[in-house]
Amino acid sequence: xxxxxxxxxxxxxxxxxxxxxxxxxxxxxxxxxxxxxxxxxxxxxxxxxxxxxxxxxxxxxxxxxxxxxxxxxxxxxxxxxxxxxxxxxxxxxxxxxxxxxxxxxxxxxxxxxxxxxxxxxxxxxxxxxxxxxxxxxxx
Amino acid sequence: xxxxxxxxxxxxxxxxxxxxxxxxxxxxxxxxxxxxxxxxxxxxxxxxxxxxxxxxxxxxxxxxxxxxxxxxxxxxxxxxxxxxxxxxxxxxxxxxxxxxxxxxxxxxxxxxxxxxxxxxxxxxxxxxxxxxxxxxxxxxxxxx
Numbered sequence: 001x002x003x004x005x006x007x008x009x010x011x012x013x014x015x016x017x018x019x020x021x022x023x024x025x026x027x028x029x030x031x032x033x034x035x036x037x038x039x040x041x042x043x044x045x046x047x048x049x050x051x052x053x054x055x056x057x058x059x060x061x062x063x064x065x066x067x068x069x070x071x072x073x074x075x076x077x078x079x080x081x082x083x084x085x086x087x088x089x090x091x092x093x094x095x096x097x098x099x100x101x102x103x104x105x106x107x108x109x110x111x112x113x114x115x116x117x118x119x120x121x122x123x124x125x126x127x128x129x130x131x132x133x134x135x136x137x138x139x
Numbered sequence: 140x141x142x143x144x145x146x147x148x149x150x151x152x153x154x155x156x157x158x159x160x161x162x163x164x165x166x167x168x169x170x171x172x173x174x175x176x177x178x179x180x181x182x183x184x185x186x187x188x189x190x191x192x193x194x195x196x197x198x199x200x201x202x203x204x205x206x207x208x209x210x211x212x213x214x215x216x217x218x219x220x221x222x223x224x225x226x227x228x229x230x231x232x233x234x235x236x237x238x239x240x241x242x243x244x245x246x247x248x249x250x251x252x253x254x255x256x257x258x259x260x261x262x263x264x265x266x267x268x269x270x271x272x273x274x275x276x277x278x279x280x281x282x283x
Contacts, residue, residue: 006166007191011198012205013159014171014243019206019213021152027141027216033265033272040141042149047246049153050160054251057161067168074169074186075252076239081259088238089245093264095230097271099219102242103235104173106228107196108203109215116217120228125181127232128174132183135237 003069018108021046026100033097084135141216148211160247167191172244173199174235183236238264 022028023046031040066072096102101109101120109117163171169187178184179192207213219227235241238260240249245264249257 003167003188003191004194006162007194008198008201010159010163010166010171011195011200012202013155013162013198014173014195015199015202015204016206016210017152017155017157017159017202018199019152019203020155020211021149022144022211022213023152024203025214025216026219027214028144030272031141033269034276035269036273036277038141040143042144042146045146045149046153046156047250049150050157050247051153051251053154053157054160054164054247057164058248058252061164064165067164067166069166070168072168073164075164076170076254076256079255081256085238085256085260086263088234088236089260089263090267091230091234092238092241093234093267094271095227095234096242096264097268098223098230098275099227100217101227102173102231103177104199104241104243106231107173107177107199111200111203111207112213112215114215114217116219116221116224117215119221119224120231123225123228124232125177127229127234128178128181128183128236129232130229131233131236132178136183138185 006069014104015108017046017050018105021049024105024109024112026105028100029096029102029105030100033100156243156247157251160243160251163195164248170240170244170248171195172240172248174232174241175239175244178236234264 032043160171176192176195179187180196182189245257245260
């Protein structure tokens with residue numbers, strides 16, 4: 001199967017999962033993050049559900065020389081916890097807590113056609129471009 | 140007001156997300172991290188294919204549309220003001236690229252493979268997000 005078909009099918013599953021679990025709803029996500037308020041456990045259950053197949057896959061991977069549709073695995077092996085990782089996680093957490101949207105749900109929420117989703121995604125993509133032209137040393 | 144959600148929706152939706160991550164790893168050998176795939180789709184990354192990023196994101200939009208049309212019409216409750224939406228979006232976009240991942244790459248995929256970097260990142264962004272919600276909701280009295 002071509003790698004492009006794999007990407008599209010995996011995208012379909014991911015998008016459907018975000019909608020079924022109501023993770024596209026910022027109120028649902030903020031209710032999980034609001035530990036001192038009317039706490040909603042949904043996000044934790046979504047993580048549990050997601051970790052079951054993904055953990056099995058990462059165990060299976062150890063027995064495989066190469067992925068099915070590609071010549072080699074490209075999984076990062078770095079173990080160093082550096083300033084970029086910590087700084088990035090802090091900024092991301094701040095933005096996530098302010099709005100209740102992280103990248104996957106924000107993109108899936110575009111389908112609602114509601115303008116706050118459009119504004120957020122436009123700003124998010126601008127933030128990615130801003131990183132590329134400032135701190136990104138990979139290219 | 141937010142209605143409680145039947146946990147089967149959460150677990151079932153989570154399973155689909157996990158299957159996506161599992162399939163992407165075993166078939167294409169890569170991490171299904173949305174911030175990385177979105178950046179690849181924009182042509183902002185060196186190592187990953189723009190075509191695959193575009194394919195994955197197109198699939199995500201399609202899967203979301205199909206699920207909304209046929210299975211579950213989601214609520215989208217948001218009270219954030221426009222300036223905060225923009226600030227939040229910029230922080231999420233910049234932060235996920237600087238920190239090499241978001242809830243999917245570090246959260247789902249990273250925790251599944253017990254990556255120490257992802258464990259640290261997930262703990263930090265979850266903690267900072269919860270603290271941000273605590274400050275805006277309980278100390279400042281609601282989001283601006």
